[in-house]
Amino acid sequence: MDALRARSLSLAQSTRDANRTVAPQPQPVQDHGFVRAGRRRMFGLAILAVVLVFVLLASITFGSEHLRIAQVYDAFFHYNGSTADTIVRGLRVPRTLLGLSVGIALGLAGTLMQGVTRNPLADPGILGVNAGAALAVIIAARFFGIDDPLGYVWFAFGGAAAASVVVYGVASRGPLGATPVKLALAGAAVTAFLAALTSGIFLADNSTLNVYIYWAVGSLSGRPASPLVQLLPFLLVGALVAVSLGPGLNVLSLGDEAARSLGQRVGLTRATSAAAVVLLVGTAVAVAGPIAFVGLIVPHVARAVTGHDYRWVLPYSALLAPILLLSADVIGRVIAPPAEIQVSVVTAVIGTPFFIVLIRRRKLPQL
């Protein structure tokens, strides 16, 4: 609550500053502080970017097949089609890019969801995205006989989008529009309904089992690269929209009333955020299956590092999430050679204790 009050105070302060056109007395101390905080955050971002680069390199260097650094280097600069070259260029690079994209998408979407719903335990799945994608995949397998990742990726994306539209539509009914509570309730109800349909089809015809079960294991391995290429434009648009929503989320975090009185179009901000979440998570879930916990944890880590200003939380999340996801993936690759552990399993193992600590903390961050 203190943070909230401090934020609204500083906001009021800056509004006053902006209105003070007469007698522009410079306030060097305050400005200096603001710039210094900004610099520090910039510096933090730069450090994260460097860490991310290292993680990307690690993801290309380490895997269940042991390659020497020189071999990895050669794959880029002296390519001759050897097995090592194929592994690096054909598997690790696409997989790393997949992890990078999915990580960015999950990190941004998680932050947006927590910001829009002002719910510290919200994850991107709250809009019914995963449930919608799961149902669509199982429908594709059952009724259209599509059991190829290239075929069902569009179903997954479409299902994710359709489910979120329904959740948002249900939540926006009534006088106040899509309030956080209504969003959470509608999301839970629609998710339960979609999950029931999925189980129904699943139980009625287990032939869909294999398609669904492999899809439902969130993994970056053996996923063809072309679906990502096809869906990349959606992800990019979603990411740009998400990053531009920082100021809007800041105002929204004061509460709907305050936000409205400050001239914020609350409904519009929410709808834009929801659209960005659909683009981001729809893509992520379609190309890699459901990966839990990344979208939930990362915003908390980002807030712990940079404070509550969404203009900073969003870019921090966008860097932290791929770092977490790719680190988890690298761990999964090297702990069980010659096989691998799926990244969703590793993130769940890392995420569960974090989640328990989070909900047991006396003071959840007030959003």
Next chain:
Amino acid sequence: LNSHRGLVDLPSVAEGSLTGLMDPIVVEVLGPRRTLLRAPAFSSGGGRTHVNRQNCPLGRSSGPRSHLRVAHTSANRTARAMDLSNSVTRREFLGVAASGAVVVLAGRLSSSVTKGSTDWSFTDDRGVKVSLATQPKRIVAYDQAASALMNIGVPMVGIMASMPFGKDPLLTGLNLSGVAKVSQAYGDINLEVLAAAQPDLIVTELDPRLTGPLIGFTNKSTQDQAQQVAPIVAIDYYTKSRTNFQTGDVIAVTNRFEQLGRALGANLQAPDVVAAQKNFEQASARVRAATAAKPGLKVIALGAYVGVGIQVARPQHDPTLLYYQELGVDMVEPGGSPGNINKNYNNFFFELLSYERASQYPADLILYDDTVYAMSLQSLDAIPTWKDLPAVKAGQIIPWRKLNPFSFKVEAVDLGRLATAINKAKIVT
């Protein structure tokens, strides 16, 4: 082999969802009965002791059996299936109450009760002797057993398939008209369909782990409910050594199914059965000759699965691949220890490789999993390490029946295909 191995823990998922449904009372009651059934069969070190079914509390003695047969109209059976949980619990309870007395009296009673009251009996590989008043005519079998039996002329009234009938490679080429679909996914038994099929006998296989239910069932309570509908016969493919999990080759296991088939009225002297046996021998000779002509040609059996990796089969634990080895085919033996079958079931039959390790075991000819669970060869094109395999580049891939058909007729076709592929294959490693 049995169909749920290699499906990458699918059964454990199904099991997880189903065990929750198990009635705790039933589970508790099961304990003593299982001990009663199992103890004599496996404590006697190799030699199989025959446990008369009449000794076991749930087994129908032949007298009541014939009585029951009159009483059970189909409607009545269906009703029973629908009300299984109650009736099972009650029966089990009575059964266990009686079991103490049965154990004491077992030795004396068995001979006198058996005498004269049964015309048909078969002792399965658990050591359970199923005795019936007449030779069972209406058979329901697990898909692998069904294909083994149908191919020697034993008709089925129902099949417990581990995937939809149309997609089950074990069922292709069989006449399935009028055959009840008892399950279309592993362990997904529809008890009503089973009861409506009015089977006299259910045929399945023994799970090598022995601790769980029989093959085709994902939990003991379903197996028990099926047992209420008809007695179960379980065939074991670990004919060489049960304790070391040494499977017999495909001939040994098929012969065992033929024994059962003969007991069920199959005419093994029928022209097509004899012809199938002859074809099998000829095809075997072709493979032997082809292999001898291509020294150094390595063959690998595997399947690739989305997001999981590549599973390379251990030929020692697959009756068909074991037979290929006996014919001289140089089958790739993956590394790593098969480990404990009870701890890691899949690892016992396969070694799992990541896609990065696709080229770990060089091979000239690939036998590729033909079930719907494996990635299509087309979608595998997206995996560059796979595309780079010499055998893949040379197009030297043929389908592999991961679910062994224990039928000389079907095996003959596969052997013929293998011989042709070996003849055509170039050594590329």
